[in-house]
Amino acid sequence: MKVLITGATGLIGGELVKLLLQKGIRVNYLTTNKKKLVKEDNYQGFYWSPVKGEIDLDAFENVDCIIHLAGASVSKKWTPAYKQEIIESRVLSTRLLYQSLLKDQFDVKHIVSASAIGIYPDSKTAIYTEDTTQVDNSFLGSVVAKWEDEVSNFTKLGIIVSHIRIGLVLASNGGALVEMVKPIRLGIGAPFGSGQQYQSWIHIKDLVRIFSFVTENQLEGIYNGVSPYPVTNAELTKAIAQVVNKPLFLPGIPKIAMKFLLGEMHELLYSSQHVSARKILDKGFQFKYANLEKALQSLLQ
Numbered sequence: 001m002k003v004l005i006t007g008a009t010g011l012i013g014g015e016l017v018k019l020l021l022q023k024g025i026r027v028n029y030l031t032t033n034k035k036k037l038v039k040e041d042n043y044q045g046f047y048w049s050p051v052k053g054e055i056d057l058d059a060f061e062n063v064d065c066i067i068h069l070a071g072a073s074v075s076k077k078w079t080p081a082y083k084q085e086i087i088e089s090r091v092l093s094t095r096l097l098y099q100s101l102l103k104d105q106f107d108v109k110h111i112v113s114a115s116a117i118g119i120y121p122d123s124k125t126a127i128y129t130e131d132t133t134q135v136d137n138s139f140l141g142s143v144v145a146k147w148e149d150e151v152s153n154f155t156k157l158g159i160i161v162s163h164i165r166i167g168l169v170l171a172s173n174g175g176a177l178v179e180m181v182k183p184i185r186l187g188i189g190a191p192f193g194s195g196q197q198y199q200s201w202i203h204i205k206d207l208v209r210i211f212s213f214v215t216e217n218q219l220e221g222i223y224n225g226v227s228p229y230p231v232t233n234a235e236l237t238k239a240i241a242q243v244v245n246k247p248l249f250l251p252g253i254p255k256i257a258m259k260f261l262l263g264e265m266h267e268l269l270y271s272s273q274h275v276s277a278r279k280i281l282d283k284g285f286q287f288k289y290a291n292l293e294k295a296l297q298s299l300l301q
Contacts, residue, residue, distance in 0.1 A: 007069030195234025197272035203289035
């Protein structure tokens with residue numbers, strides 16, 4: 001089997017590449033940085049520029065599945081210009097892949113695209129499944145909806161489409177956990193606001209295993225990339241503190257303070273999505289890090 005990955009050099013992409021190569025799956029990848037092009041037997045890089053509409057079509061040769069992870073990080077301040085970049089990085093890259101296959105479909109049968117649980121409305125009481133049709137009335141909700149719409153166009157080419165709605169990714173070498181641990185290690189950690197907002201998290205190794213599972217089994221449709229056991233922000237903060245053996249005694253960080261520091265991006269810290277993993281479990285997927293404490297210990301100790 002051969003896959004083509006976009007975003008292969010990012011946090012999730014790098015971990016996914018390692019897993020797929022271990023399984024004997026050949027990997028082509030697209031990069032906007034010509035210095036990151038590598039040519040090995042089972043791992044080959046190809047240049048593209050979604051902004052300019054440029055792509056090396058050799059990247060698609062003998063590829064069975066595209067795994068689409070590319071997209072500008074949402075963890076930077078949302079200036080008007082950067083908000084546009086967040087949208088375009090997802091829409092234009094997806095469109096370029098589609099237009100490339102419109103000319104010649106090669107052997108591609110399946111596209112598995114990253115998505116985000118930010119599409120679900122902010123709620124402390126609802127439990128969201130993949131059947132939920134409401135979209136959060138926020139910038140992130142609109143971004144995810146546009147992204148999924150673009151990816152869904154591949155069905156017009158007879159290609160199987162899958163969306164993995166990713167939750168809060170816990171990793172030791174980047175992402176949210178690294179930033180959350182810093183103040184806690186300094187003894188100044190605290191939950192955000194009341195801390196009662198739900199955070200549907202996932203260990204990065206389980207996340208890339210979900211991408212691999214969906215790819216290898218050609219599973220169609222939407223799947224939530226979250227652990228079966230979401231926790232509140234207060235519970236997550238407390239669990240991190242316990243694992244790194246630090247006390248927590250400060251009150252919750254007021255929403256207005258983070259809005260002042262981060263602007264609109266502060267929504268990421270205070271929104272609540274309790275998201276179900278039942279669908280992927282019913283397909284036979286088994287989590288290695290379903291338990292939060294076990295996940296944190298593997299990453300922080």
